[in-house]
Amino acid sequence: MNNFFSVLLIVLMMLSSNIWAERVQSRGILKPLKQAILSSEISAKIIKMSLRNGDSFKVGDNLITFDCNLFEAQFRKVKAVVRSAQLQLENNRKLEQRRSIGMLEVKLSEVLLEQRKAELDMVFLNVQRCEISAPWSGRVVKRMSNEHESVELNQELISIVSTDQLEVELVIPAIWVQWLKSGMSFVFEVDETGERIKSTILVVGSVVDAASQTIKVRGSVDYLPSLLPGMSGNAFFQKSLGNGQ
Numbered sequence: 001m002n003n004f005f006s007v008l009l010i011v012l013m014m015l016s017s018n019i020w021a022e023r024v025q026s027r028g029i030l031k032p033l034k035q036a037i038l039s040s041e042i043s044a045k046i047i048k049m050s051l052r053n054g055d056s057f058k059v060g061d062n063l064i065t066f067d068c069n070l071f072e073a074q075f076r077k078v079k080a081v082v083r084s085a086q087l088q089l090e091n092n093r094k095l096e097q098r099r100s101i102g103m104l105e106v107k108l109s110e111v112l113l114e115q116r117k118a119e120l121d122m123v124f125l126n127v128q129r130c131e132i133s134a135p136w137s138g139r140v141v142k143r144m145s146n147e148h149e150s151v152e153l154n155q156e157l158i159s160i161v162s163t164d165q166l167e168v169e170l171v172i173p174a175i176w177v178q179w180l181k182s183g184m185s186f187v188f189e190v191d192e193t194g195e196r197i198k199s200t201i202l203v204v205g206s207v208v209d210a211a212s213q214t215i216k217v218r219g220s221v222d223y224l225p226s227l228l229p230g231m232s233g234n235a236f237f238q239k240s241l242g243n244g245q
Contacts, residue, residue, distance in 0.1 A: 023238060025234045027170070027171060028168045029169055030167070030190075032165065034136055038063065038157055039155060039156050042066065042129045044071075045148065045151075046064060049143065049147045052140065054140060055140050062133055065131050071123065072127055074126070075123045075126075088109050137162065137163070137164055143158050144156045163227075163228060172216075174215045180237065182202060183200065184201045184237070185200055186200070186201065186237045189233045190232075192228075197222050198222050205218075
């Protein structure tokens, strides 16, 4: 008899658990936190572009190198012009102390030096643009140009995406906002790998799609080397019914 009541108690507890907690699921897709299409900031010929579609890179790695002989020569030329203007100003200041020239000539020399320095800064910016470095770690999505090609200003060169920082974007029934809140934990099961990832709701969207009565939700996911942007899967939640929801 005691065994009977024990079994009955266990069954009642299981039934109670099913009543007070319901498992629901929604589809989602992994998206990168960072992605960009890098463009040329100068008109020049590409002399190095070793990474191909799908290749990985680290922050600071060289992605593209341009032929910058012309810009470097311009930098050396303007640097010499700045030095000349500096010497002219120093000489004019000495002459002004001897009353050989007026203050106006000195002021004009100062203005000319500032102008030459500004020109040097502009040329130096072009020299810095001769290399494009990775702004963060990630992978190459697509190359739009190749080595030995001459590119124009603002021409798109390479598309990159971060792979070590991913989020999951879910589309859930809008009615779920009654119980689904930021900070809630869930499990995301990836279709492509079968892995189950611990995840957390970051933000519940602010606009409901009127046609489908759904809303978008963003969640964080624990990093795994096997995860890639674009992978999809199911998100599983434990919906509490304790408050009559």
